[in-house]
Amino acid sequence: MFLTLILEPLVPPLTGDSLFASESRLIILAVVVALAFPNLGAEWFRRTEKLCGRVAAHRRATVWLIGILTLAIRAALLPWMPIPSPGVADEFSYLLQADTFAHARLANPTPPLWPFFDTLHVLLHPTYASKYPPLQGAVLAVGQVLFGHAWVGVLVSVAVMCAAICWMLLGWVPSRWALFGGLLAVIRLGTFSYWMNTYWGGAVAAIGGTLVLGSLPRIVRQGRLHYAWTMGLGLAILANSRPYEGAILAFPAAAILLVWMTTRKSPPLPVLLRRVVLPLVVWLVAIAAATGYYNWKVTGSPLVFPYQVHLAQYAVTPPFLWQPLRPDPPAYTDARLRNFHLFEESISYERAHSLHGFLHSALARLEITDAFYLGPVLTLPFIMLPWMVRDGRIRPLLWVGAAMLVGLMCESWFLPHYASPATALIYALLVQATRYLRVWSVRRRPVGRMMARAILLICLIMFGVRLHAGSSSQWAWFGDRPGNQERARISEELEKQNGGQLVIVRYGPQYPADEEWVYNLADIAAAKVVWARDKGYAADQTLIEHFPDRRVWLLELDRGEPKLEPFPSATAGASGLNGRRARGVDLPSHLVPDTLSLQRPREQ
DSSP states (O other): OHHHHHHTTTSOSOOHHHHHHHHHHHHHHHHHHHHHOTTTTHHHHHHHHHHHHHHHTSHHHHHHHHHHHHHHHHHHTTTTSOOOOOOSHHHHHHHHHHHHHHTTOSSBOOOTTGGGGOOTTEEOSSSBEESSOSHHHHHHHHHHHHHSSHHHHHHHHHHHHHHHHHHHHHTTSOHHHHHHHHHHHHHHTSSSSHHHHSSSOSHHHHHHHHHHHHHHHHHHHHOOHHHHHHHHHHHHHHHTTOHHHHHHHHHHHHHHHHHHHTSTTSOOHHHHIIIIIHHHHHHHHHHHHHHHHHHHHHHSOTTSOHHHHHHHHHOSSOSBTTSOOOSSOOOOSOHHHHHIIIIITTHHHHHTSSHHHHHHHHHHHHHHHHHHHTHHHHHGGGGGHHHHHTOTTTHHHHHHHHHHHHHHHTBSOOOGGGGGGGHHHHHHHHHHHHHHHHTOOBTTBOHHHHHHHHHHHHHHHHHHHHHHHOOOOSSSTTOOOOOOHHHHHHHHHHHTSSSEEEEEEEEOTTSOTTOOOOOOOSOTTTOSEEEEEOOOHHHHHHHHHHSTTEEEEEEEESSSSOEEEEOOOHHHHHTTTTTSOOOOOOOOGGGOOTTOOOOOOOOO
């Protein structure tokens, strides 16, 4: 009752907008208590820390404990947070990739009448495939094949990430602090974050960065062969999940390793070649071969990535700020796709091309990163950053972090998972900052110790607050972004219908360009529900004839609720669809041969 009276004014009506404020109020309360009563609850904290120290003494078991705890907590939350439905364009692209792999293929042939299925973040030619690197799709495919649902792949990957963060920290800090960092990862990333509750990814690249940074101090201290293999595995994961950001992390890590190899403390050259250089070279060759083979199956060339082909076919805005805008926009099969690539994608790019705009963009990216990875409570320990800079043991991580920061500022777009290779780096700096905070005193009063102890306690309180708050739209640790959940609802209803279904989607002029409905899995012809774009009544008839024995629906989208109704008959279509003009987007002339057989376009 007493705790409720204290927390009630601190936690206003629970909405997404109030969660940050609630956590900030708890931080202020913790600081006030630490200054006034630095020894409050000292005996209870001491016993708890002693117990955690005994657990952390078993280093390998600690890593397993973190992974199992992640699985158990998220599984226990399923009654309140069921398996998520995809709602963002990127998720559907990854699910297409997963379904392709589940069919034992790396890419699919271009489907007939492909312009009806043209959509965001998907290639339709030279093959039908996702534009993204393959590893996130592979993880989803494992969940789909082995467990019957792609989200199980997400669940397992996040659990492995949290365990890997704990393992990485064991290479940099004492074991009890590694346990502390692992528990924070479980609470902040392994429960309510969109990495766990969407199909968008983040955990896979974080695992790669964790293996690279966790292997680095072990190679330097022990020089054992298997740590070089572990680092190589991390490089392979980064190359096939987030290659650009992974390279930003890998190059300074390699430079640190190279500097160590030239010092007197390193083993003799033959030992280095056998234990460090050779395994890494083998991994790099394997990465190049595997990536080249995947590229060849998708794009037809081992040296051309799917992402590059997608940029050539659709993009006007380049992926990096130093590159110019494309002067000649490509031909699009749909006006909405044109609007998205010409206008929606270019907003952040154009804003950043002034000094004021770049500074504003950089500040916004720092705020987004802090909100997702740290939040108010985990930002507090970084007041000790000036002391950390002078710490030679942690300085290599600061150099890697500085390189990551510069690299991320050069991209045209940014979301929290862009920085995912640096997840373990952020947690290592957080744990080290908390260690410095713990020994901070004011007039010999252990103020910092009380503040450090309050961090995990506040995280646990906010865990309960977030569970009670329900969904949120913020990009915070406790936030998810459900996206277009109406599509999932309608798709579920159609899946229950007898026989095959064909949904022709007609977008109104006010409908958001980045909210897409037309997504299909690998085998379109065999799908229970096929989604297609409206191309005008006459063209739609060609599509309908191509999919006989399917019930055909028209889905109209504008400002109001989606309207799903049977597709109008030929008579209604000829008369203007019950009084409404049959809207559609005319295809470019080079896409429409004599009888509207919709062939593949010329190469860009």
